[in-house]
Every structure is written in structure tokens, then in C-alpha cells.
Amino acid sequence: MKYPVVLHPDKLLKRKAEKVTAITEELVTMLDNMYETMVAHDGVGLAAPQIGQSLRVAVIQADEEDDILELINPELVAYEGETVDIEACLSIPGQYGLVPRYDRIVIRYFDREGVEYELEADDYFSRIIQHEMDHLDGGLFIDKATKLMTEEEMVQYMEELEND
Ligand SMILES: [Zn+2]
Numbered sequence: 001m002k003y004p005v006v007l008h009p010d011k012l013l014k015r016k017a018e019k020v021t022a023i024t025e026e027l028v029t030m031l032d033n034m035y036e037t038m039v040a041h042d043g044v045g046l047a048a049p050q051i052g053q054s055l056r057v058a059v060i061q062a063d064e065e066d067d068i069l070e071l072i073n074p075e076l077v078a079y080e081g082e083t084v085d086i087e088a089c090l091s092i093p094g095q096y097g098l099v100p101r102y103d104r105i106v107i108r109y110f111d112r113e114g115v116e117y118e119l120e121a122d123d124y125f126s127r128i129i130q131h132e133m134d135h136l137d138g139g140l141f142i143d144k145a146t147k148l149m150t151e152e153e154m155v156q157y158m159e160e161l162e163n164d
Contacts (some may be wrong), residue, residue: 085101
């Protein structure tokens, strides 16, 4: 089942989400539905506040061939470096921005079996994780962006990058 995506400036997107205290059947169903919703919108990540659930949960799939990453109660444990790149968000259609993020991160999280993992990520993958984790604290990329762009400006920016 697909969920409707909560759109900016809905107050739900600004709220700090609650920790998951138990992995229930409802939570597992929600994870499946979040993935379906993300794929239906051609997204690479979706956080629970974006479907109206104030919970510290996110799903991520940077590439169709990647495994689905499900983050429950993720915590940032280490980070280094900084890069600036383009971001977009399913909750803010048509808006793009240049956003500084840590280059490399280590996070700790639980999966749907309740097993705790530590994960190291860099580049684009690390960027998606940071974007989704921001959602859990009520953060949006437009608040961190050093420059906001329309779709037209973003396409132009990408073309200039390729011509460099
Ligand atoms: Zn987003």
C-alpha cells in the first residue's frame, strides 16, 4: 500500500520524531509500505515523518540494484569531511538545492529484526542517509542549502558541471 507523501510546509515535517520502542507487526508493515511509496515516487529515501508518522524510521535505496536499507532509531557516531552537492526531497517537489554534508559517516541503527548494526557510508550514499536522518529531527534540506534552485536551474547547473 502506498502512503500519501506529506508536503512542505506541513508542521509534521518540522517535528522531532519519537524513538521506536518496540518492533511490532504494524512497524514492519509500515516499512514495506514506505518502500513501496518511495519507489512509486522514484525516490532514493523516505523518512516516517514524510508519511505522517512521527517515528525515527527511514528507508533508503540509492540504486535499484542495492539492498534496501531500513533504519530504525539511527544515530550518527562519527563523521569527517564536507562536500556540497545537489539534493531534492519528495516532500518539496520541484525544489533543488546545493547542500553541504559530511563526506563520510558512521551510523548505528536497528533493522526490522531488532538487530543493531554499524554502517560506514561515504559520498552519495552518506548524503542520502544524512538527508533522511535530518527528517527525523524535523530538518529539511532547504534549511541547510547554500543555494536553492528550480528544476530548470538544476538542469543548467548539471550541464555546466558536465562541460567542465
Ligand atoms: Zn527529504
